[in-house]
Amino acid sequence: MASIHTRGLVKKYGSLTVLHGLDLEIPDHELVVLVGPSGCGKSTLLRVLAGLEAIDEGDLFIGEDRVNDIPAAKRDIAMVFQDYALYPHMTVRQNMAFALEMRGMARGEIKERVEKAAALLAIEPYLDRRPKALSGGQRQRVAMGRAIVRNPRVFLFDEPLSNLDARLRTQVRAEIKTLSQQLRTTMVFVTHDQVEAMTMADRIVVMKSGVIQQVGSPEDVYETPANLFVAGFIGSPSMNFFPASVENDGLKLADGRTVAVGDRVQAAATAHRGKPLILGVRPEHFRVAPDAAGALSVEITLVEPLGSDTLIHFKVGDAEAIARVEPDLRPKVGDVIALAPSPEKAHLFEEKSGALIC
Amino acid sequence: MSSQQSPKTQLAALSAPAVIFTVAMIAFPFCYSIWLSFQAFSSVGTTSFNGADNYVRMVSDGEFWNGLAVTFYLYILSLALQLFFGTILALVMFRSKKLPGIVRSLFISPFMMPPVVAGMMWLVILDPSLGAANYILTSFGLPPSEWLASPGFVVPTLAFIDTWQWSPYVALIVLGGLQALPPSVYEAAEIDGASPVKVLFRITLPLLLPTLVAAMILRSVDLLRFFDLIYITTQGGPANASNTLNIYGFRVGFEFFQLGYASALMVTLSVIVLGAVLVLNRLRDAVAW
Numbered sequence: 001m002a003s004i005h006t007r008g009l010v011k012k013y014g015s016l017t018v019l020h021g022l023d024l025e026i027p028d029h030e031l032v033v034l035v036g037p038s039g040c041g042k043s044t045l046l047r048v049l050a051g052l053e054a055i056d057e058g059d060l061f062i063g064e065d066r067v068n069d070i071p072a073a074k075r076d077i078a079m080v081f082q083d084y085a086l087y088p089h090m091t092v093r094q095n096m097a098f099a100l101e102m103r104g105m106a107r108g109e110i111k112e113r114v115e116k117a118a119a120l121l122a123i124e125p126y127l128d129r130r131p132k133a134l135s136g137g138q139r140q141r142v143a144m145g146r147a148i149v150r151n152p153r154v155f156l157f158d159e160p161l162s163n164l165d166a167r168l169r170t171q172v173r174a175e176i177k178t179l180s181q182q183l184r185t186t187m188v189f190v191t192h193d194q195v196e197a198m199t200m201a202d203r204i205v206v207m208k209s210g211v212i213q214q215v216g217s218p219e220d221v222y223e224t225p226a227n228l229f230v231a232g233f234i235g236s237p238s239m240n241f242f243p244a245s246v247e248n249d250g251l252k253l254a255d256g257r258t259v260a261v262g263d264r265v266q267a268a269a270t271a272h273r274g275k276p277l278i279l280g281v282r283p284e285h286f287r288v289a290p291d292a293a294g295a296l297s298v299e300i301t302l303v304e305p306l307g308s309d310t311l312i313h314f315k316v317g318d319a320e321a322i323a324r325v326e327p328d329l330r331p332k333v334g335d336v337i338a339l340a341p342s343p344e345k346a347h348l349f350e351e352k353s354g355a356l357i358c
Numbered sequence: 359m360s361s362q363q364s365p366k367t368q369l370a371a372l373s374a375p376a377v378i379f380t381v382a383m384i385a386f387p388f389c390y391s392i393w394l395s396f397q398a399f400s401s402v403g404t405t406s407f408n409g410a411d412n413y414v415r416m417v418s419d420g421e422f423w424n425g426l427a428v429t430f431y432l433y434i435l436s437l438a439l440q441l442f443f444g445t446i447l448a449l450v451m452f453r454s455k456k457l458p459g460i461v462r463s464l465f466i467s468p469f470m471m472p473p474v475v476a477g478m479m480w481l482v483i484l485d486p487s488l489g490a491a492n493y494i495l496t497s498f499g500l501p502p503s504e505w506l507a508s509p510g511f512v513v514p515t516l517a518f519i520d521t522w523q524w525s526p527y528v529a530l531i532v533l534g535g536l537q538a539l540p541p542s543v544y545e546a547a548e549i550d551g552a553s554p555v556k557v558l559f560r561i562t563l564p565l566l567l568p569t570l571v572a573a574m575i576l577r578s579v580d581l582l583r584f585f586d587l588i589y590i591t592t593q594g595g596p597a598n599a600s601n602t603l604n605i606y607g608f609r610v611g612f613e614f615f616q617l618g619y620a621s622a623l624m625v626t627l628s629v630i631v632l633g634a635v636l637v638l639n640r641l642r643d644a645v646a647w
Contacts, residue, residue, distance in 0.1 A: 052545050052549075072545075073548060073550070074551075081546060083542055085540065085543050085545065085546040086543075087543060088540075088543075099550035102551040102556065103551060
C-alpha cells in the first residue's frame with residue numbers, strides 16, 4: 001500500500017512533449033481513474049508510473065521512495081494490460097505464479113497465494129487451462145489474479161475493460177470496485193470511458209493534451225467542472241453549450257432569444273457583462289415548463305427513447321442540443337416544447353479561456 | 359466466359375489450368391515412379407512387372423542402409439545446427455534494430471547463392487593443399503584437415519556448409535516469428551521481474567516453438583533430399599561416407615540404369631519425407647499457443 005505523487009513530471013518522445021509537468025497526488029488506498037480522450041497522455045502517465053517509460057523531467061514518488069531511476073521490476077507495482085498480456089504458452093496457474101517464481105518465493109507459498117487469489121476471483125476451475133481456452137472475461141480475471149498474487153503496493157490498470165462486451169464490462173467494473181474495497185490497495189485505472197470513470201473512481205483525474213484539467217471526486221467533476229473541456233467530457237450525453245451575452249432579465253442566446261437562468265447564474269453573468277460567455281446546461285438539467293417565464297420554446301428534431309427516460313434533440317440557433325425528459329411525455333419529432341434550464345444546475349463559462357464562472 | 363454456363367462449369371473451367379499443371383507436374387511423375395518401382399528393366403529397355411522384388415532387394419542392400427544412416431546423420435546434425443545458429447542470428451537482428459541494412463543483407467546473403475556456386479566456393483576453401491581453411495589452421499599451428507576427403511569429417515563438413523548457407527533462411531523465419539510476438543507480454547515479464555535470460559528461456563523460446571517447428575518442416579523437406587551440394591563436392595564419397603539415399607538413388611538410376619530399383623529407393627525416400635512432415639505437423643499443433 002502506498003501513495004503516489006508526481007512533481008513537474010515531463011515525458012517527451014523526441015521533440016514531442018506528451019506530459020507537460022504534471023503535479024499529481026494519489027493518496028494511499030484510493031482508486032484513482034485517469035480519464036481523457038485518445039492522445040491525452042493518460043496511458044503514457046500510467047506507463048511512466050509502471051516504469052515502462054523513462055521520465056524526462058520531474059520526480060515520481062511511490063510511498064516515500066523516489067523511483068525515477070528504479071526499474072519496473074523493483075517498484076513493487078502490478079499492472080493489468082489492455083490486452084491482458086497473459087503468457088499464452090503457460091496455464092493460468094503458471095501465469096499467476098510467474099512473478100512469484102522470479103522473486104524466488106518458496107513453492108508452498110506460491111501455491112497458497114495462487115489458490116487464494118483464484119478463490120477471490122472465482123477462477124479456480126480454470127487454473128490448469130491456457131489463456132486461449134478462456135473467454136474474454138475469464139482472461140481479464142486471470143490478469144487481475146496475476147496482479148493480486150504479488151500483493152503489490154500499487155495496482156495499475158490500462159483500459160482493461162475495453163476488450164469486453166458491454167454487459168461483461170458492467171460486471172467486471174463492479175468486480176474491480178469491490179476488489180478495490182476488499183484489498184484496500186492504491187489503484188490507478190486508465191480509461192477513455194467517462195462512465196467507467198464516474199462509476200469506479202474515488203477520484204477522477206481528467207486529462208487533455210498531456211495536461212491535468214481537473215482532479216476531484218466524481219460528484220465534483222460532474223457538478224463543478226473546472227472548464228468547458230471537463231464539462232463537455234464528463235456526462236453522457238454531453239453538457240449543452242450555448243454562446244450567450246448578458247441581458248437584464250436573463251441571458252441572450254445566439255438566436256436572439258432570452259432565457260431565464262435564475263439569480264445565481266444571472267449575478268455571475270452580470271459581473272462579466274461585456275464578455276462573451278457560454279451557458280452550459282446538462283441534458284438532465286432541463287425541465288419541461290410550458291408556463292415558465294423565460295423558458296425556451298424549441299422544435300424537436302429527433303427523439304431517442306431509452307426506456308427509463310427519453311432524449312430529445314433540438315436546435316438553438318446553430319447549436320445542437322439534447323434534453324433528457326420523462327418517458328411519459330412521449331414527445332414526437334416536430335413537436336414544439338418549452339424547456340427551462342434548472343437555475344441551480346446551469347453553469348456559466350468564459351468563452352475565451354473556457355474557465356468556469358459558476 | 360458466357361453467362362449461360364452453370365457455376366459448376368465455370369468452376370471447372372477456371373480451376374482446369376491448376377489441375378492440369380498439378381496432374382502433369384506432380385501426380386503423374388509420382389504415380390509413374392510408384393509404377394516403375396514395381397518393374398524390372400531388361401538390357402534392351404523393356405519393362406516387366408516384378409512385384410515387390412525391388413523393395414525386397416532394398417531390405418538386404420547394405421548400400422541402402424548406409425544411405426539411410428548418412429541421410430539421417432546429415433539431417434539431424436544440419437537441422438540442429440541451422441536451428442541453433444538461425445535462432446541466434448534472428449535474435450541478433452531483432453535486438454539490433456539499428457543494424458545497417460547492408461549488414462543485414464550480408465547476414466542473409468548466403469541462402470540467395472545457388473547451391474552449385476556455394477559448393478564450388480567451399481571446394482576451393484576446403485581444398486586440403488591449396489584451400490584457405492587449412493592455411494588458417496596451419497598458421498595457428500594446428501594440423502591441417504582433409505575436410506571433404508575424410509570419411510569421418512565429410513558429413514560434419516557438409517552439415518557445416520549447409521548450415522552456413524541455410525541458417526540465414528531459418529533466421530528470417532524466426533525473425534518473422536519474433537516480430538509477431540505480442541510486445542505487452544514482454545512488458546508484463548519486465549514488471550514481473552524476469553531477467554533477460556529468464557525472458558529468453560521462459561518466454562521467447564517457448565513462444566517461438568511453433569515458428570521453429572515450421573522452420574524445421576521447411577528445412578526437413580530439403581535436408582532429407584540433400585543432393586546438390588553433395589553432387590558438386592563429394593558425389594557420395596569418400597568410401598560412401600556421404601552417400602545419402604538421394605545420391606544413392608540417383609547413381610543407381612543414372613549410372614547403373616536400374617530405374618525400377620532407383621524408383622523404389624525414391625518412393626521410400628518420399629515416404630520418409632512425408633512421414634517426417636506429418637510428425638512435425640503434429641508437433642507444431644502440440645506446441646501451438
